[in-house]
Amino acid sequence: MIDINKIRADFPILKEKVNGKQLVYLDNAATSQKPQVVIDSIVNYYTTINSNIHRGVHTLSQKATDAYEQARIKLQQHFNAKKSYEIILTAGTTHSINIVATGFSSILKKDDEIIVSAMEHHSNIVPWQMLCERTGAILKVIPMNLEGELVLSEYDKLLSKKTKLVFVNHVSNALGTINPIEEIIDKAHKVGAAVLIDGAQSAPHIKPDLQKLDVEFYVVSAHKLCGPTGVGFLYGKEEWLNKLPPYQGGGEMIEKVTFEKTTYAGLPHKFEAGTPNISGVIAFGTAIDYMNEIGFDNIASYENELLEYATKKLLQIEGLKIYGTSKHKTAVISFNIGEIHPYDIGSIIDKLGIAVRTGHHCAQPIMDFYKIPGTVRASFSFYNTFEEIDLLYDALVKAKTMLC
Numbered sequence: 423m424i425d426i427n428k429i430r431a432d433f434p435i436l437k438e439k440v441n442g443k444q445l446v447y448l449d450n451a452a453t454s455q456k457p458q459v460v461i462d463s464i465v466n467y468y469t470t471i472n473s474n475i476h477r478g479v480h481t482l483s484q485k486a487t488d489a490y491e492q493a494r495i496k497l498q499q500h501f502n503a504k505k506s507y508e509i510i511l512t513a514g515t516t517h518s519i520n521i522v523a524t525g526f527s528s529i530l531k532k533d534d535e536i537i538v539s540a541m542e543h544h545s546n547i548v549p550w551q552m553l554c555e556r557t558g559a560i561l562k563v564i565p566m567n568l569e570g571e572l573v574l575s576e577y578d579k580l581l582s583k584k585t586k587l588v589f590v591n592h593v594s595n596a597l598g599t600i601n602p603i604e605e606i607i608d609k610a611h612k613v614g615a616a617v618l619i620d621g622a623q624s625a626p627h628i629k630p631d632l633q634k635l636d637v638e639f640y641v642v643s644a645h646k647l648c649g650p651t652g653v654g655f656l657y658g659k660e661e662w663l664n665k666l667p668p669y670q671g672g673g674e675m676i677e678k679v680t681f682e683k684t685t686y687a688g689l690p691h692k693f694e695a696g697t698p699n700i701s702g703v704i705a706f707g708t709a710i711d712y713m714n715e716i717g718f719d720n721i722a723s724y725e726n727e728l729l730e731y732a733t734k735k736l737l738q739i740e741g742l743k744i745y746g747t748s749k750h751k752t753a754v755i756s757f758n759i760g761e762i763h764p765y766d767i768g769s770i771i772d773k774l775g776i777a778v779r780t781g782h783h784c785a786q787p788i789m790d791f792y793k794i795p796g797t798v799r800a801s802f803s804f805y806n807t808f809e810e811i812d813l814l815y816d817a818l819v820k821a822k823t824m825l826c
């Protein structure tokens with residue numbers, strides 16, 4: 423059960439006023455808000471143990487290293503990776519995908535095929551296009567239908583012995599669709615292809631079991647999970663991380679450096695060049711603990727109630743069309759009202775204190791598919807309330823009256 427009053431008290435920003443109105447934050451798919459424990463974790467780090475990790479013999483450095491490595495273990499346990507060194511700490515999903523896409527330059531050959539879905543964030547499209555340019559590999563796309571679901575019968579036709587890698591998001595940031603990743607992974611494995619799952623939008627709602635999924639790569643950003651920005655991880659199966667070359671050269675990632683030859687450190691350090699976002703990683707661990715205390719099952723069932731309520735309520739507005747109508751969805755509603763430009767709606771309701779996202783949501787191919795410039799996206803989190811949905815409804819009715 424969600425104790426909504428207790429939870430809301432954990433998030434100081436929810437007391438803020440915006441444009442003289444009480445903040446109603448419904449842009450959670452872009453980034454989540456941070457509970458006080460996460461904010462405290464960053465402050466505590468800089469107040470009590472700030473120092474560089476891994477290299478120091480002094481006590482502070484050891485404390486910082488312990489806290490940093492503890493966070494890695496928390497992530498390993500939460501996502502159920504086999505080994506803690508399979509969790510590579512990165513600057514987030516985009517960084518993690520780029521590590522894999524760059525690494526595959528030395529694996530792919532001309533005319534090899536890689537498969538993406540039609541409903542990806544640009545960060546799970548562009549690095550692979552760059553990879554194709556470098557290698558001569560071919561990018562194939564699993565199409566989607568009007569409900570915003572992937573057409574798996576078409577996926578079957580794309581798969582062949584030429585397929586080397588498949589990369590799809592677990593949940594679409596623009597539509598909220600939950601993709602059937604178990605089936606996607608299983609089918610890719612049958613032709614010998616590896617799979618990367620972009621968990622940026624699913625991890626805040628669904629706790630995955632990486633070993634059970636048997637996926638080769640999985641990527642996440644902390645800031646969608648109540649953690650800080652600029653932190654995330656790349657999970658890779660040990661054998662695959664060993665196959666990939668390092669992404670960046672620098673300190674921390676070496677075993678031995680001479681001017682004649684450098685040898686690289688083992689996992690995870692091979693991919694962690696330079697001083698990382700130490701406080702951010704530690705706070706990511708705190709955020710995972712915080713969400714686990716509430717419980718991911720509780721979070722998902724409460725957010726589903728919010729989604730159901732909001733869908734029914736918003737559909738009462740004449741002319742409102744929802745994009746992404748799959749039964750398998752997280753609490754995201756992407757919509758337009760008649761011919762009104764999403765930006766105009768977003769700007770008016772912002773004046774009423776309501777934060778939603780408008781535009782293409784870094785998923786232009788989805789907008790092209792629906793032949794629209796963009797949508798208004800309201801995305802809900804476990805700290806949102808039914809009353810906030812009523813406020814969104816009232817604000818949309820007002821905006822519609824003003825703009826029509």
Ligand code: PMP
Nearest residue numbers: 514515516543545591595622643
């Ligand atoms: N993939 C998806 C599905 C996302 O929603 C996002 C963030 N909007 C990203 C990738 C990129 O994440 P980041 O900007 O944190 O690297």
